[in-house]
Amino acid sequence: MLNDTVLKASDLNKSFSGIVAAKDINVSINQGEIVGIIGANGAGKTVFVNMITGYLKPTSGKIEFLGEDITGIEPRNATHIGLCRSFQISQVFMTMSVKQNLMIAMSLSKKSGKALLDPIADEEISKECDKILELYKIMDQSNNIVSTLSQGIRKLLDIAMAVVGNPKVILLDEPTSGVSVEEKFGIMDIVIAALKQTETSVLFVEHDMEIVERYVDRVIAFYQGEIICDAPPKVALSDKKVIEYVLGH
Amino acid sequence: MFTGIFKDTSVRILITFMIVLCVLSSLVLPDWMQNNFMYGLSRGLAILGLMLLWRTNLVSFGHALYYGFGAYAVALCQKYFGITDILLRFAIAVIAAGLLGFCLGFILRKYREIFFAMLSLAFSMVLYGLLAKAEFLGSTDGMSISPSTLLGMELTRQYLFYLITFFVICAAISIQAYLRSTLGHLTTAIQDNEIRVEYLGYSVQKAIHIKYVMSACLAGGAGGLMAASLGQVDPDSMVNWNVSGELVFITIMSGWGNILAPFIGAIIFEFIRTYAFEWAPQAWAAIVGGTLLAIIFFFPGGIWSVIEKVFNYGKKKNVK
Numbered sequence: 239m240l241n242d243t244v245l246k247a248s249d250l251n252k253s254f255s256g257i258v259a260a261k262d263i264n265v266s267i268n269q270g271e272i273v274g275i276i277g278a279n280g281a282g283k284t285v286f287v288n289m290i291t292g293y294l295k296p297t298s299g300k301i302e303f304l305g306e307d308i309t310g311i312e313p314r315n316a317t318h319i320g321l322c323r324s325f326q327i328s329q330v331f332m333t334m335s336v337k338q339n340l341m342i343a344m345s346l347s348k349k350s351g352k353a354l355l356d357p358i359a360d361e362e363i364s365k366e367c368d369k370i371l372e373l374y375k376i377m378d379q380s381n382n383i384v385s386t387l388s389q390g391i392r393k394l395l396d397i398a399m400a401v402v403g404n405p406k407v408i409l410l411d412e413p414t415s416g417v418s419v420e421e422k423f424g425i426m427d428i429v430i431a432a433l434k435q436t437e438t439s440v441l442f443v444e445h446d447m448e449i450v451e452r453y454v455d456r457v458i459a460f461y462q463g464e465i466i467c468d469a470p471p472k473v474a475l476s477d478k479k480v481i482e483y484v485l486g487h
Numbered sequence: 488m489f490t491g492i493f494k495d496t497s498v499r500i501l502i503t504f505m506i507v508l509c510v511l512s513s514l515v516l517p518d519w520m521q522n523n524f525m526y527g528l529s530r531g532l533a534i535l536g537l538m539l540l541w542r543t544n545l546v547s548f549g550h551a552l553y554y555g556f557g558a559y560a561v562a563l564c565q566k567y568f569g570i571t572d573i574l575l576r577f578a579i580a581v582i583a584a585g586l587l588g589f590c591l592g593f594i595l596r597k598y599r600e601i602f603f604a605m606l607s608l609a610f611s612m613v614l615y616g617l618l619a620k621a622e623f624l625g626s627t628d629g630m631s632i633s634p635s636t637l638l639g640m641e642l643t644r645q646y647l648f649y650l651i652t653f654f655v656i657c658a659a660i661s662i663q664a665y666l667r668s669t670l671g672h673l674t675t676a677i678q679d680n681e682i683r684v685e686y687l688g689y690s691v692q693k694a695i696h697i698k699y700v701m702s703a704c705l706a707g708g709a710g711g712l713m714a715a716s717l718g719q720v721d722p723d724s725m726v727n728w729n730v731s732g733e734l735v736f737i738t739i740m741s742g743w744g745n746i747l748a749p750f751i752g753a754i755i756f757e758f759i760r761t762y763a764f765e766w767a768p769q770a771w772a773a774i775v776g777g778t779l780l781a782i783i784f785f786f787p788g789g790i791w792s793v794i795e796k797v798f799n800y801g802k803k804k805n806v807k
């Protein structure tokens with residue numbers, strides 16, 4: 239195994255009472271790599287993300303993270319070891335402000351045990367949160383309640399909450415879905431710029447090929463639970479199978 | 488955990504309120520009123536526990552389980568070990584109920600909504616059945632509790648009152664400290680989005696379990712103090728399902744806005760009950776039902792929201 243492989247999936251399979259959602263998936267991801275995951279609706283992209291981060295247990299196969307077998311890990315433990323994710327539909331605390339959302343995420347990543355009983359209002363943690371808010375350019379929304387904010391802001395917050403613990407690998411499930419076309423590039427610029435400052439490997443699911451082309455080093459294409467192509471974007475997007483099954487022409 | 492807790496406005500208001508009550512009770516209150524305050528404060532602890540659960544959208548229709556368990560723990564320790572010290576009584580009630588809550592918590596933490604509500608009711612009915620049948624616990628007649636002592640000295644009613652307010656202050660401050668902590672904030676977070684909490688790295692079930700045990704301890708403590716102030720425990724007024732219902736009723740009536748709310752709610756409830764039995768003994772159920780309707784329709788935030796409105800109204804006027 240290569241030294242800088244951070245994540246490796248071998249022969250992953252997943253089926254739901256007959257429906258095959260993942261079939262013989264083999265991938266390894268290197269440190270600092272930015273990977274685009276593409277595929278039509280129902281191709282198995284979210285199932286893949288869910289298996290890697292422990293939300294779904296694979297029917298068979300093995301997942302390794304930094305050389306350790308983590309197959310079937312609990313989501314919270316995936317977070318602890320530095321394997322984080324964002325969601326296709328933002329999973330944020332709707333009734334709280336942006337800052338409160340981030341404060342909770344930050345406290346949980348920095349504290350454990352009895353320290354969790356200390357007041358959440360903590361200078362140091364608050365400062366760290368402000369840094370992330372600046373980095374993700376949502377500082378001006380800091381005190382607004384999430385349910386009143388646009389999808390774009392929620393997506394950014396969702397991602398910001400996933401990066402508080404400086405993950406080694408982050409999986410972003412459609413970071414720009416439900417966001418207006420004008421906003422899309424803005425969001426991706428912010429996110430990729432922020433993540434490039436660290437050594438984080440990024441896997442993001444995306445339907446918009448313009449975005450894929452612009453940001454990724456490598457494309458993984460899914461079709462009916464299988465990986466049909468794994469190559470640099472130029473090659474992948476002109477691949478016959480990808481054109482037929484993913485791009486649909 | 489407790490650093491700077493006395494700078495907290497809610498804590499200051501709570502302590503002021505309790506001190507005022509103590510002064511009133513020593514100077515002017517007639518006995519029957521003092522009793523009502525005592526019962527209200529004791530029972531308020533159980534309401535505080537239910538309020539904690541409510542903040543995670545969990546309602547327990549069986550909290551009399553812990554309330555009764557605490558009360559009977561006090562009765563049993565008196566019968567078999569001759570324990571009458573009020574500090575021990577309170578500690579025993581809290582610990583006994585906490586242990587029971589800890590054990591049952593492993594089951595309950597997996598359930599939500601109606602299942603959670605009904606499962607706790609089921610457990611309380613089992614305890615009721617056992618107590619009603621147990622000869623050595625006095626069956627349905629229950630047992631009488633002798634007056635409490637403190638470090639070997641007899642405790643007058645007045646001092647019992649002070650001690651109850653003291654216990655209430657300690658408990659409420661602990662809860663306030665918990666609520667402002669990271670773990671306490673998870674409370675609302677879990678209500679909002681369980682998946683996200685898991686992905687932030689904390690076990691939702693564990694957070695609910697911790698809260699459940701706290702809530703059991705509070706209900707147990709309430710039962711213990713109630714036993715000590717009533718001088719009597721019996722299954723019908725301590726463990727039966729209507730007791731659980733009453734607790735939920737007072738919780739809704741109080742509102743969840745503040746740690747003081749449960750105590751104000753519980754005290755008001757005692758007074759409503761006293762007057763209702765005096766003036767309209769047949770209409771108790773109708774009064775309870777009517778109050779509940781009025782609250783749900785007009786003040787969904789409970790009594791606390793009314794208090795808040797009154798005070799904010801005053802503030803706005805001052806600004807002008």
Ligand SMILES: Nc1ncnc2c1ncn2[C@@H]1O[C@H](COP(=O)(O)OP(=O)(O)OP(=O)(O)O)[C@@H](O)[C@H]1O
Pocket residue numbers: 254257258259277278279280281282283284285286326
């Ligand atoms: N929990 C589940 N139970 C049953 N079937 C499921 C479940 N989750 C996913 N599937 C099925 O697995 C297949 C892959 O779904 P998945 O959500 O991974 O698609 P996707 O590639 O993310 O699509 P989209 O672009 O619409 O998000 C689909 O056929 C879906 O119906």
Ligand SMILES: [Mg+2]
Pocket residue numbers: 283284285326411
């Ligand atoms: Mg998907």
